[in-house]
Amino acid sequence: MTGLVVAVVALAVINIVYKGIGPAVLGDRVFPPRIQEIIDALPAALLAGLVVVNLLGERWGAADATMLPGLAAASVAWWFRVAQLGCVVIAVVVTILVRLL
Amino acid sequence: MGVGLAVGAFALAVSFGAFAVTNGWPAWLAIVMSAVTFSGSAQFALVTAASGGSIAAGVGAAALINARFIPMGAASARSLHGGPVQRALEGQAVVDGSWVAAQNGDGTLDRAKLFAATLVQWPAWIAGTAIGALFAPSTDFMRQFGLDVIFPAFFLVLLLDALRGRPRLVLIAVVAAVIAAASVLVLPGGVALLICGLAALLAAARTAKRLDR
Numbered sequence: 001m002t003g004l005v006v007a008v009v010a011l012a013v014i015n016i017v018y019k020g021i022g023p024a025v026l027g028d029r030v031f032p033p034r035i036q037e038i039i040d041a042l043p044a045a046l047l048a049g050l051v052v053v054n055l056l057g058e059r060w061g062a063a064d065a066t067m068l069p070g071l072a073a074a075s076v077a078w079w080f081r082v083a084q085l086g087c088v089v090i091a092v093v094v095t096i097l098v099r100l101l
Numbered sequence: 102m103g104v105g106l107a108v109g110a111f112a113l114a115v116s117f118g119a120f121a122v123t124n125g126w127p128a129w130l131a132i133v134m135s136a137v138t139f140s141g142s143a144q145f146a147l148v149t150a151a152s153g154g155s156i157a158a159g160v161g162a163a164a165l166i167n168a169r170f171i172p173m174g175a176a177s178a179r180s181l182h183g184g185p186v187q188r189a190l191e192g193q194a195v196v197d198g199s200w201v202a203a204q205n206g207d208g209t210l211d212r213a214k215l216f217a218a219t220l221v222q223w224p225a226w227i228a229g230t231a232i233g234a235l236f237a238p239s240t241d242f243m244r245q246f247g248l249d250v251i252f253p254a255f256f257l258v259l260l261l262d263a264l265r266g267r268p269r270l271v272l273i274a275v276v277a278a279v280i281a282a283a284s285v286l287v288l289p290g291g292v293a294l295l296i297c298g299l300a301a302l303l304a305a306a307r308t309a310k311r312l313d314r
Binding site: 031040048052078 | 105108109112126127130133134137138139140142143144145146147149151153156157159160162163164165166167168169170171172173174175176177178181185186188189190191192193195244245246247248249250251252253254255256257258259260261262263264267269270273274275276277278280281282285286287288289290293294297298300301302304305306
């Protein structure tokens with residue numbers, strides 16, 4: 001429990017520093033392309049990791065195939081440039097239908 | 102524009118609140134986290150990691166995922182007002198949705214739009230977390246109404262948005278997904294996430310090096 005509180009405080013402080021340091025210190029500085037490329041890659045990699053880790057769960061214990069059609073439908077909707085929220089709603093509806101089958 | 106962002110934030114926050122409580126977090130702490138962090142991907146990463154007992158790895162993964170705020174903040178600097186302290190304070194308004202919405206298209210940022218978009222999302226984010234955490238719908242309820250798919254679907258769409266038109270990142274994301282799938286088989290979720298981030302660092306450093314030439 002204490003560990004969780006410390007983690008929340010740590011994350012909040014990290015976030016505040018991240019958001020404050022650019023405007024306060026770095027100004028309008030442009031990052032070297034390599035650094036920028038690396039920073040750009042992090043969210044993509046971690047988002048991919050986050051989706052997979054949560055879909056599978058530890059030791060793949062939470063693997064739930066009924067979510068896949070909904071996620072596939074959301075991807076198709078995204079391809080057709082449906083807004084974020086619309087894609088999520090489609091995923092929910094398809095998942096409900098799949099589970100009713 | 103603001104309403105759409107607020108509705109999206111609210112829906113994701115409800116699923117976050119429920120997710121945190123079903124993973125053993127006290128409701129109040131989930132709500133506090135939303136108030137002080139206000140960053141969906143980092144919060145989900147931390148809760149995912151902590152449920153496997155690897156809190157430090159969770160903070161590490163969350164810190165990596167949020168490192169994007171450094172360049173985003175720096176890019177906003179000249180559109181913000183005042184001295185360093187005021188600009189640092191104003192920079193706290195930078196969140197993904199608002200930052201994108203406030204782009205003028207010429208590299209500058211509409212400061213008023215940035216603040217307005219964040220001001221509508223933040224209460225929605227906290228209120229949504231509170232509802233999700235306090236009502237803490239049962240796992241069965243979440244499944245029956247497909248609510249458990251909200252969070253993976255949301256991040257999948259965010260991921261697809263991040264990949265649009267950037268083939269280099271597609272490869273990195275696919276590698277990260279494979280690494281995540283393999284490592285979560287034997288490691289706690291947070292460590293798996295952290296490994297994804299580190300692998301991305303390596304892969305990005307390599308591909309970026311190629312760009313330099």
